[in-house]
Amino acid sequence: MLRTLIATHQRFGLRAPFRIARGVKTAADVITVTIRQGAQEGRGEGVPYARYGETIEGALADIAAMAPLIERGGSRMDLSAAMAAGAARNAIDNALWDLESRIAGTSVATLADRPAPGPVASAITIAIDTLEAMETAAARAAAVPLLKVKVDRDNAAAQIAAVRAAAPAPRLIVDPNESWTMAEVVALQDLLVAHRVDLLEQPLPAGADGDLAGFASRVPICADESLHTAADLDALVGRYAYVNIKLDKTGGLTEALALVDAARTKGFGLMVGCMVCSSLGIAPALLIAGGAAFVDLDGPLWLADDRAGGVVDDGGMLSPPAPGFWGTPA
Structure with missing residues (x-):
């Protein structure tokens, strides 16, 4: 061999x-x-x-x-x-x-004993920009099922408000990327509820998870940077409602499949995410996306040119790559 x-x-x-x-x-x-x-x-x-x-x-x-x-x-x-x-x-x-x-x-789905991936509602990400630019981007995506807005510490309230005003219908994920303090998580609860935020992703720095212990957030909170593999789950119990599984953190589909099962056993809701990557990085993640409450796999949509035969987005619905691209017979 x-x-x-x-x-x-x-x-x-x-x-x-x-x-x-x-x-x-x-x-x-x-x-x-x-x-x-x-x-x-x-x-x-x-x-x-x-x-x-x-x-x-x-x-x-x-x-x-x-x-x-x-x-x-x-x-x-x-x-x-x-x-x-x-x-x-x-x-x-x-x-x-x-x-x-x-x-x-045969397919990887068959080898892994998982359903074959199909189209999923995947978040369209609104990156940090001027409020006007964020509002414009949100307005263009106002008809998609799921939006994700990146926010910072200084202007988060206005950024969330601008995106929600331009896109009142989609489910909404807010992602501060570890930039908030616990005081801000508490202070922004009313605003998050008022703007119908469905998920708050990793507001605190990884390592500050203990501050969330016993906190009854009015919006579910998801661990991202605080979760890499199944070994991290026990420390997140009672602090996060959801966990974001990314294959670049788990070290591949093999550990991601084990993490999915372990997270469900411990009562966590699932999000599946990605880095900014090509469709070759997304195809394996689609094997676990079908069972997740939140999917954020729009990395290839940021590329000027993706790999040929990659994923296709249609109004916020992400379809798998063409047969033969990865993990399926041609």
Whole structure:
């Protein structure tokens, strides 16, 4: 069973700057892993994230260190035992799933004993900008099922109000990206309720989760940066109502599937999210999106040009990539 593993850095320009509370990006920098075995090859993608101490160079080095294990036939379980969760493992793990499906001549959904992915209502994200620009963006998306608004600490109330005024109908996620204090979470409760916010995503810095213990939020709160793998769940019980599962945090679909089951067992509602990435990063996440209450997989929609055959958005409904793109027979 001779394999070859190739990892490359690819950059996808964005159609507009993507601003959140801690910074702005104008391109998506991803790692693409290709694993070849005989006539078959599988692909996976990861997005190294500076917030978690990851870099493109570091991810490529970590993948190179795993290449001997994978090339001599190492499994996804071997990979999980040898490598920490994160973007580098995500790219390898999902490439292995894709390769397995092609060798078996069946879909990853079948191999994982999960329903085949179908269209899902995925959030359209309104990034931080001037209030006028955010209102304009929200007005363009006013007919979608789900919106997500990125906010900061200084102008959050006005940003939420502007988006809701322009888009009164969609369900609404508010994401401060760790920029609020507990005092602000408390002070903004009335405003969140008044603007019919459905979910408040990671308002506090990861590590400050204890401040939420015993707090009866009037809007459900979701852990994002505070959750990576199933090992993190116990510390979030009684503090968060939902958890946001991202494959770049879990280190691939393998751990994400286990995290879904563990989170449900512990009573958490599910959100499935992503980094700004191409459709190759989204295709595996769609395997777990169908059972989530909130889906936020619009990363490829920010790209000026996505990979050919990728996901398609139609009015906030995201359809899976074309057959043969990832994890399905052509």
